Amino acid sequence: MPNPSRNRLPPGTVSEIAQNIRLCRVDIEALVKNWFGDSGIEGLRRPARDLSSIAPLPDWLAPGELETVQGFKALKRQVEWLAGRLAVKTLVTACLDAGLAPTNVTVACEPQGAPYLPLFPGHCLSITHAGRWAAAAVSLDPALAIGIDIERLSIPGTRAFLDLVFSAREQAALDRSDPLSLPRAWTLKEAYLKYIRRGFHRSLRQVELIDGNLLEHGRPAPVRWTVTPLAPGYLLALVFGARPSPSAEPD
Numbered sequence: 104m105p106n107p108s109r110n111r112l113p114p115g116t117v118s119e120i121a122q123n124i125r126l127c128r129v130d131i132e133a134l135v136k137n138w139f140g141d142s143g144i145e146g147l148r149r150p151a152r153d154l155s156s157i158a159p160l161p162d163w164l165a166p167g168e169l170e171t172v173q174g175f176k177a178l179k180r181q182v183e184w185l186a187g188r189l190a191v192k193t194l195v196t197a198c199l200d201a202g203l204a205p206t207n208v209t210v211a212c213e214p215q216g217a218p219y220l221p222l223f224p225g226h227c228l229s230i231t232h233a234g235r236w237a238a239a240a241v242s243l244d245p246a247l248a249i250g251i252d253i254e255r256l257s258i259p260g261t262r263a264f265l266d267l268v269f270s271a272r273e274q275a276a277l278d279r280s281d282p283l284s285l286p287r288a289w290t291l292k293e294a295y296l297k298y299i300r301r302g303f304h305r306s307l308r309q310v311e312l313i314d315g316n317l318l319e320h321g322r323p324a325p326v327r328w329t330v331t332p333l334a335p336g337y338l339l340a341l342v343f344g345a346r347p348s349p350s351a352e353p354d
């Protein structure tokens with residue numbers, strides 16, 4: 104029997120970013136203009152609002168997801184979260200099961216925040232959002248774990264930020280004459296923290312990028328990575344490799 108919600112798939116563009124890894128990116132600016140009229144992402148700096156009347160959402164959201172969105176305090180968080188979930192739903196229906204309705208695709212979270220697909224626990228999932236963009240990536244190979252991160256090119260290079268994020272030897276290795284050096288290192292570090300599924304629960308300075316090598320606790324991390332332009336002004340980092348075993352190292 105035809106499923107009417109199949110006619111109203113969530114927005115998003117799916118691409119292959121590495122072998123067996125698919126990405127869906129969602130343009131938050133376009134979503135916001137579509138939903139709220141003229142206000143772009145600059146108009147998101149407001150308290151949360153009631154999104155239950157946004158027409159297509161009931162076609163996309165699973166039971167409970169609208170309640171989650173309504174529970175956030177800021178409109179920006181509501182829209183970012185939704186955009187990430189729409190990216191996931193697009194990816195799953197495009198790459199894992201074309202017969203699933205978006206309303207049946209859900210995301211659950213591990214205790215430290217890492218997202219996973221309850222319907223496809225063998226396929227690693229990663230989600231990110233920054234500024235105008237949200238994205239989700241899924242691994243089609245159950246042996247392959249992934250982490251992705253989007254970052255704006257214009258990130259603060261203040262002393263406090265550098266000291267919080269980078270070890271002394273990383274800072275020494277940063278090429279400050281290259282404007283991409285800092286955002287590349289930062290987005291890659293965040294993608295790696297998602298790959299190991301710890302996020303900020305792992306000390307940022309325990310993960311280092313030195314001369315193009317990712318190190319964790321000073322030892323080379325057995326991963327591959329890419330950092331590529333996602334859109335003007337934004338970088339996308341992808342870290343991928345074998346599923347990391349639970350680390351005995353302290354955070």
Ligand SMILES: CC(C)(COP(=O)(O)OP(=O)(O)OC[C@H]1O[C@@H](n2cnc3c(N)ncnc32)[C@H](O)[C@@H]1OP(=O)(O)O)[C@@H](O)C(=O)NCCC(=O)NCCS
Binds near residue numbers: 233297
């Ligand atoms: C994940 C994290 C490293 C990246 O944060 P960020 O660059 O600001 O945000 P991004 O948009 O790129 O990524 C956010 C997504 O990462 C995912 N994520 C959260 N924790 C994660 C983890 N431990 N491992 C992998 N992915 C994680 C989530 O899906 C989240 O999106 P969602 O909340 O909409 O589902 C960081 O937010 C984090 O560690 N969060 C969990 C712990 C926390 O909240 N600590 C705060 C106090 S230290």
